[in-house]
Amino acid sequence: MSHADTGTSPTRRRGGRFWLRLFLAAVATVVLAPVLLFGAALLGLQTESGQRFLADTIEQLASDPGRMEISIGALEGPLPHRLQLHELSIRDRREPGSHWIAPKCAGNRSSFSSGACR
Incomplete structure (x- = not known):
C-alpha cells in the first residue's frame, strides 16, 4: 500500500x-x-513549622474575637493519621478565667484512653 x-x-x-x-x-x-x-x-504539614502553621490557622478560623478564644499548645504526630493536640483550650472572653474545655492532650483515635497522648 x-x-x-x-x-x-x-x-x-x-x-x-x-x-x-x-x-x-x-x-x-x-x-x-x-x-x-x-x-x-x-x-x-509534617514539619514542626507546618504543624505550628496549621495550629495557628485553626485558632484563627475557630475563634470568635471578643466572645470565644481557642488556643492550641502544639500539634504532634503524622497528619492525618495520628494527630495529637496538646493543651487545647476553649475560653469565654466575656467571663475572664472561665474555661469550657482544657484537656492536656487529645488525639484523633477512637479512644482517648488508648495511650495516644503521653
Missing part, C-alpha cells in the same frame, strides 16, 4: 503524532499538578 492509496503523507502522520503527544502531555500536567501540590502541602 503506497502513500497515494491511503491519502496521507509521512509528514502529515508525524504532525498528528505531535498533536497527540502535546494533548497527552497537557492532560498529564492537568492531572498530576494538583496531586503533586497536595503531596507537597501534606509533606510540609
Whole structure:
C-alpha cells in the first residue's frame, strides 16, 4: 500500500503524532499538578513549622474575637493519621478565667484512653 492509496503523507502522520503527544502531555500536567501540590502541602504539614502553621490557622478560623478564644499548645504526630493536640483550650472572653474545655492532650483515635497522648 503506497502513500497515494491511503491519502496521507509521512509528514502529515508525524504532525498528528505531535498533536497527540502535546494533548497527552497537557492532560498529564492537568492531572498530576494538583496531586503533586497536595503531596507537597501534606509533606510540609509534617514539619514542626507546618504543624505550628496549621495550629495557628485553626485558632484563627475557630475563634470568635471578643466572645470565644481557642488556643492550641502544639500539634504532634503524622497528619492525618495520628494527630495529637496538646493543651487545647476553649475560653469565654466575656467571663475572664472561665474555661469550657482544657484537656492536656487529645488525639484523633477512637479512644482517648488508648495511650495516644503521653
